[in-house]
Amino acid sequence: AVVDLGRVVYAENCASCHGDALEGQAKWRHRDADGYLPAPPHDETGHTWHHPDSYLFLMTKYGIENIIGKTYPNNMPAYGDKLTDEEILAVLSYIKSTWSDRTQRRHDEINVRVKAQ
Secondary structure, X not given: OHHHHHHHHHHHHOHHHHOOOOOOOOOOOOOOOOOOOOOOOOOOOOOHHHXXXXXXXXXXXXXXXXXXXXXXXXXXXXXXXXXXXXXXXXXXXXHHHOOOHHHHHHHHHHHHHHHHO
């Protein structure tokens, strides 16, 4: 049920930039003429799985500038006023459900390391 909710919330709020199939935008590693990075993929070809759950949640809810404490050129809005915590967690659960078992295990290991710090 959580993944199903996440699929719907993702389609309504994230897919327009990150792609219907989580593929991201073209040339996502290269800044555009205005200095912005295109939306990265959330599938295994991107870097989403490199980040712990806590970072992904906070970045989605508050935005990257809030996390790093300075201006950073980006188009990713903060969703704290638009999505509930449960909806954010559901989207992250949906995204992670698309990853292979190997990538899910690697992501789990990242979470364990972060929690141990």
